[in-house]
């Protein structure tokens with residue numbers, strides 16, 4: 229697999245002719261359950277009495293990005309390509325096979341959030357990494373990969389398309405108004421009180437003004453903060469409020485549909501100031517981290533795709 233840049237949208241896509249993976253047998257034991265020894269464990273949150281770990285991070289069994297090697301970015305006429313160097317981890321949210329985020333306690337979710345923050349921060353220290361994504365796909369219409377409660381993290385040498393659009397837009401708004409567009413949205417939404425779903429301490433869940441899918445929901449900190457990992461690590465009280473709001477929001481989503489995509493948008497690595505974005509100057513002021521939840525409601529949606537990075541296991545040359 230390799231990464232190719234679309235010269236028009238300037239977004240990277242992953243493509244290549246992949247040998248098909250052997251499918252795990254349906255009766256194979258879950259590899260993520262607590263006593264499994266077949267995993268390459270990277271980090272764990274140990275803070276649960278009587279249990280070896282409360283959440284842990286492992287190398288994805290069939291990673292899309294590999295930590296070894298150099299990107300070897302090169303031109304191909306007007307095109308750009310590079311190897312898929314980066315990291316791909318599975319965050320096991322809970323040792324119990326059926327304790328999904330909407331069934332877990334706030335403490336358990338808070339442990340998971342803290343581990344997520346630690347992993348993002350650690351991966352951002354790699355000078356090759358420009359962006360760390362955290363996402364969760366749940367349900368068969370959302371492309372769920374594992375039945376165990378898990379999220380995934382990818383660390384890439386490029387900023388995914390949707391985040392890039394947000395960074396550009398946040399910066400443009402800031403240049404004009406010297407304010408954060410997300411803070412302005414939050415203020416107006418709290419004032420109008422039409423699309424605010426729930427406020428919990430320093431966090432708020434709202435339905436965006438221009439939703440891409442029915443019941444799209446965002447969770448944001450009410451006080452300005454560009455990076456999730458800063459909040460997620462430093463303030464246990466905040467983490468508990470966020471855990472509670474996340475749990476309740478997912479419970480609400482599940483009254484409509486089982487299937488959803490969830491993605492965390494946080495600031496890119498500050499080791500990589502971008503000249504054409506200019507985001508090294510005002511990134512801490514003009515970007516505001518948030519979680520986006522996109523329920524999959526097949527009966528209501530006409531058509532849509534939700535992709536942070538397009539992935540195509542067949543190249544255009546072989547189709």
Ligand SMILES: [Zn+2]
Nearest residue numbers: 258261325376
């Ligand atoms: Zn399991």
Ligand SMILES: [Zn+2]
Nearest residue numbers: 408411452516
């Ligand atoms: Zn803000």
Ligand SMILES: [Zn+2]
Nearest residue numbers: 394493518520
């Ligand atoms: Zn976003």
